Amino acid sequence: MLLGIGDDAALWQPSRSHRSAISTDMLVEGVDFERDAMTLGDMGWRAMAANVSDLAAMGARPVLATVALGLPQTLGLDEILELYRGLAQCAASWRLTIAGGDLSRAVALTIAIAVVGEVRASNVKTRSGGRAGGVLAVTGALGAARAGLELTRRDETVGAALKEEALRAFRRPQPRVAEGRFLAASRNVEAMMDISDGLARDAGRLAAASGCGALLDAVPVAQSARAVALARGHDPQRFALAGGEDFELLAAIEPRAFAHLARRYAARFGRKLERIGVLRAEPGIVWEGATLEELGWDHFAPPGA
Amino acid sequence: MLLGIGDDAALWQPSRSHRSAISTDMLVEGVDFERDAMTLGDMGWRAMAANVSDLAAMGARPVLATVALGLPQTLGLDEILELYRGLAQCAASWRLTIAGGDLSRAVALTIAIAVVGEVRASNVKTRSGGRAGGVLAVTGALGAARAGLELTRRDETVGAALKEEALRAFRRPQPRVAEGRFLAASRNVEAMMDISDGLARDAGRLAAASGCGALLDAVPVAQSARAVALARGHDPQRFALAGGEDFELLAAIEPRAFAHLARRYAARFGRKLERIGVLRAEPGIVWEGATLEELGWDHFAPPGA
Numbered sequence: 234m235l236l237g238i239g240d241d242a243a244l245w246q247p248s249r250s251h252r253s254a255i256s257t258d259m260l261v262e263g264v265d266f267e268r269d270a271m272t273l274g275d276m277g278w279r280a281m282a283a284n285v286s287d288l289a290a291m292g293a294r295p296v297l298a299t300v301a302l303g304l305p306q307t308l309g310l311d312e313i314l315e316l317y318r319g320l321a322q323c324a325a326s327w328r329l330t331i332a333g334g335d336l337s338r339a340v341a342l343t344i345a346i347a348v349v350g351e352v353r354a355s356n357v358k359t360r361s362g363g364r365a366g367g368v369l370a371v372t373g374a375l376g377a378a379r380a381g382l383e384l385t386r387r388d389e390t391v392g393a394a395l396k397e398e399a400l401r402a403f404r405r406p407q408p409r410v411a412e413g414r415f416l417a418a419s420r421n422v423e424a425m426m427d428i429s430d431g432l433a434r435d436a437g438r439l440a441a442a443s444g445c446g447a448l449l450d451a452v453p454v455a456q457s458a459r460a461v462a463l464a465r466g467h468d469p470q471r472f473a474l475a476g477g478e479d480f481e482l483l484a485a486i487e488p489r490a491f492a493h494l495a496r497r498y499a500a501r502f503g504r505k506l507e508r509i510g511v512l513r514a515e516p517g518i519v520w521e522g523a524t525l526e527e528l529g530w531d532h533f534a535p536p537g538a
Numbered sequence: 539m540l541l542g543i544g545d546d547a548a549l550w551q552p553s554r555s556h557r558s559a560i561s562t563d564m565l566v567e568g569v570d571f572e573r574d575a576m577t578l579g580d581m582g583w584r585a586m587a588a589n590v591s592d593l594a595a596m597g598a599r600p601v602l603a604t605v606a607l608g609l610p611q612t613l614g615l616d617e618i619l620e621l622y623r624g625l626a627q628c629a630a631s632w633r634l635t636i637a638g639g640d641l642s643r644a645v646a647l648t649i650a651i652a653v654v655g656e657v658r659a660s661n662v663k664t665r666s667g668g669r670a671g672g673v674l675a676v677t678g679a680l681g682a683a684r685a686g687l688e689l690t691r692r693d694e695t696v697g698a699a700l701k702e703e704a705l706r707a708f709r710r711p712q713p714r715v716a717e718g719r720f721l722a723a724s725r726n727v728e729a730m731m732d733i734s735d736g737l738a739r740d741a742g743r744l745a746a747a748s749g750c751g752a753l754l755d756a757v758p759v760a761q762s763a764r765a766v767a768l769a770r771g772h773d774p775q776r777f778a779l780a781g782g783e784d785f786e787l788l789a790a791i792e793p794r795a796f797a798h799l800a801r802r803y804a805a806r807f808g809r810k811l812e813r814i815g816v817l818r819a820e821p822g823i824v825w826e827g828a829t830l831e832e833l834g835w836d837h838f839a840p841p842g843a
Contacts, residue, residue, distance in 0.1 A: 427546060
């Protein structure tokens with residue numbers, strides 16, 4: 234950063250060899266989050282993480298963010314600082330600068346972030362590059378964030394470590410920037426996006442943008458999500474399929490290159506690049522022999538969510 | 539733009555020879571604007587104009603914007619489209635692309651914009667470059683936007699053309715991008731900012747950022763502002779001094795260069811670069827022989843505002 238908060242605008246020198254990327258997200262209390270489910274610090278972290286994840290999905294490295302806050306009169310200075318600390322901690326963890334901001338009064342706490350990053354032109358991944366036959370894979374197990382949200386609503390007798398895993402995934406999600414850049418550097422990764430609204434919906438979006446459908450045959454379920462799903466009498470795979478805000482990445486990969494890429498991924502990150510299915514020419518997302526529509530899923534409300 | 543709305547992030551190729559600039563602003567209904575004073579199209583225009591003006595103040599050319607909207611359930615699709623049209627018309631007028639967005643439900647209509655622009659490194663102007671002795675000048679007459687706001691609250695018997703000027707200044711403000719780039723290209727312009735909160739407050743900010751005070755001796759008053767101020771029994775100069783959201787630019791200029799720059803400005807824009815006073819070493823803003831503090835102005839509520 235050449236010039237930060239305090240003037241009319243912030244300045245930076247973009248890399249000469251890269252493209253710039255920008256994304257924005259607005260979170261509103263009572264709509265996108267509830268204050269009794271998490272601290273204000275968690276809210277700040279999650280808002281920043283959601284934006285960083287959008288850049289990770291393009292293979293970009295985040296550089297800076299602007300933060301506009303709408304603050305209700307009931308919020309005290311200590312609380313505003315706690316919120317800001319969460320934003321700043323997440324930004325620092327992924328090495329981006331909070332370059333500018335704006336404050337306004339508001340009825341409900343509102344967090345609007347814009348995040349700017351950089352990506353080598355040859356590495357840019359979109360949602361639309363997938364082809365029939367491509368392997369669909371995710372960067373990690375799913376469902377933990379949803380399990381954490383459920384635990385804030387009603388406690389369950391699951392082990393303390395699993396509870397901790399779920400609550401942490403919900404309150405302090407980890408956007409997959411390094412994983413996104415690793416995958417983006419491979420020309421065998423044909424499409425990519427982040428999973429913010431649940432795998433079922435987001436796989437449908439990637440497939441549709443690529444002019445394909447998809448057959449899903451296995452969803453990797455986080456241990457904590459499995460425990461909470463079973464305690465609630467849900468099928469763990471469906472629980473993970475519907476759960477949102479895991480911020481893992483979903484990629485479509487050239488089928489002959491998958492095994493080699495997955496070995497390199499495991500060696501680099503100590504986690505599996507999980508194969509979940511395959512893109513195919515027929516439209517629709519098929520799960521356990523039926524399309525999600527046939528199973529009664531719609532875009533806004535998957536069953537059992 | 540290389541890739542716009544629809545993917546996780548938008549992409550563009552920044553100029554190799556320029557710095558990038560970013561600014562953000564959040565406007566909340568009931569706080570920053572009232573819906574009975576203007577149409578939704580005007581709201582969209584003003585929100586975009588306020589952001590564009592922040593870049594103009596740095597000498598930057600706007601390139602793109604992201605728009606995050608918090609929409610109350612009471613707002614119909616036609617109204618949302620009208621709001622968006624106002625945003626898009628303003629963006630098109632200053633040739634910037636709306637590159638990305640986000641929608642959320644909200645209690646009160648909320649508009650959060652981030653705008654990105656470019657400026658040659660040698661042209662960057664900040665608030666802090668002013669020096670004692672520098673001429674303070676503004677890019678045009680002030681007070682019309684405030685006059686327009688007052689007219690939406692209570693009508694006055696002023697001429698139709700003046701009424702139109704005032705309402706237009708309030709509802710469809712014109713950020714001074716060309717003027718800002720012209721001034722930024724001169725090395726004799728030592729500091730610059732936009733006037734969004736009224737000249738009195740913003741001159742105080744520029745002077746303080748430059749480690750100076752200022753002596754203000756004449757405020758150019760828009761004709762419509764003069765008419766409305768007189769109809770209300772206010773001193774026109776004080777009315778213009780306190781009025782916000784004119785989005786003219788305030789510059790500090792090397793004193794020996796002022797006359798020549800003002801001639802070139804008038805030839806280029808057909809308006810006067812208006813001298814309003816001078817920066818000086820003593821802190822505080824002096825107006826008619828007393829500091830603004832002595833006259834009872836505070837940062838938030840100038841008298842008669």
